[in-house]
Amino acid sequence: MPYVTNSGLTVRPLSNALGAEISGIDITGDISQEQVDAIRSIWNQYHIILFRGVKWTPEEQIAFSRRFGPLDPHDATPFSRDEKHKELLVVTNRERNGKPSESRNTGRNWHSDYAYTGQPSAASMLYSVEMPEAGGDTMFCNMAAAYDDLSDKMKDIVGDLHSVYDFSLVAGLAQRTPEYVQEQLRLNPPVAHPTVRVHPDSGTKALYVSERASHFDGMTRAESLPLIEYLCAHATRPENVYRHSWLPGDMVCWDNRTTMHVALADFDPKEPRHMLRTTLQGEKSGYLVPGVLGAA
Numbered sequence: 001m002p003y004v005t006n007s008g009l010t011v012r013p014l015s016n017a018l019g020a021e022i023s024g025i026d027i028t029g030d031i032s033q034e035q036v037d038a039i040r041s042i043w044n045q046y047h048i049i050l051f052r053g054v055k056w057t058p059e060e061q062i063a064f065s066r067r068f069g070p071l072d073p074h075d076a077t078p079f080s081r082d083e084k085h086k087e088l089l090v091v092t093n094r095e096r097n098g099k100p101s102e103s104r105n106t107g108r109n110w111h112s113d114y115a116y117t118g119q120p121s122a123a124s125m126l127y128s129v130e131m132p133e134a135g136g137d138t139m140f141c142n143m144a145a146a147y148d149d150l151s152d153k154m155k156d157i158v159g160d161l162h163s164v165y166d167f168s169l170v171a172g173l174a175q176r177t178p179e180y181v182q183e184q185l186r187l188n189p190p191v192a193h194p195t196v197r198v199h200p201d202s203g204t205k206a207l208y209v210s211e212r213a214s215h216f217d218g219m220t221r222a223e224s225l226p227l228i229e230y231l232c233a234h235a236t237r238p239e240n241v242y243r244h245s246w247l248p249g250d251m252v253c254w255d256n257r258t259t260m261h262v263a264l265a266d267f268d269p270k271e272p273r274h275m276l277r278t279t280l281q282g283e284k285s286g287y288l289v290p291g292v293l294g295a296a
């Protein structure tokens with residue numbers, strides 16, 4: 001059931017697992033600090049928030065996003081950022097400069113944004129400009145619930161592990177240009193992060209592992225993979241997932257510290273799908289793992 005908060009925002013949960021639509025506010029206009037705080041507290045509670053019917057310019061999207069923290073200049077993925085605004089990542093299958101877009105198959109396996117860097121994103125805010133007639137959905141899962149649902153013994157085990165992220169495990173690289181892949185691997189050498197992270201605002205513990213983790217530091221890939229696969233399967237059980245069917249004008253904001261997401265190839269690739277993303281910079285985390293490249 002939708003409810004109205006003290007600050008006058010209407011909140012409608014999107015699934016039992018995570019996600020809430022916020023209405024009763026025009027985010028394209030001036031919003032007060034009190035409203036920013038109210039949105040942040042709903043966001044911390046539901047991990048994903050949705051605003052519908054948004055119409056704005058890139059500058060307005062950037063200004064709104066910046067109210068929630070410093071924005072990432074997307075140095076880890078320079079191919080996909082907007083030429084005029086480095087705070088804007090263009091997730092599109094429209095041609096760019098007369099060539100197929102390198103971001104046309106972004107996010108095709110479960111992940112948290114920029115986990116393969118030393119500064120994983122705190123949050124991402126994706127605005128839908130143009131969507132295919134059917135499909136083009138994104139699924140999200142709740143990594144705080146995934147952690148809570150583990151046994152105490154498994155919590156101890158994963159709490160001791162660092163996951164090594166390897167850019168070569170990003171899905172869909174075979175369809176991108178060799179120059180893109182080579183440059184992305186150069187920019188993003190393998191990095192290890194704690195497999196359990198504590199959310200800096202809420203103190204919530206969340207599982208932090210994904211289909212882009214190659215192994216646990218100090219363990220072989222053969223030893224690690226069964227546990228990585230188990231944790232991903234556990235986290236992405238249908239009852240722990242919200243599946244978003246986009247309308248143009250949707251702004252979906254997800255917390256990368258407490259969720260994973262995957263972009264589905266469930267649409268006709270001849271139809272345009274065009275989105276603009278801003279990214280809230282996270283804390284520096286992890287350490288580089290030398291000598292581990294190109295996990296099989």
Ligand code: OGA
Nearest residue numbers: 091106107113138263277
């Ligand atoms: C992203 C991403 C999801 C989508 O922008 O980080 O994974 O559905 N995109 O396009």
Ligand code: MN
Nearest residue numbers: 107112113261
């Ligand atoms: Mn993503």
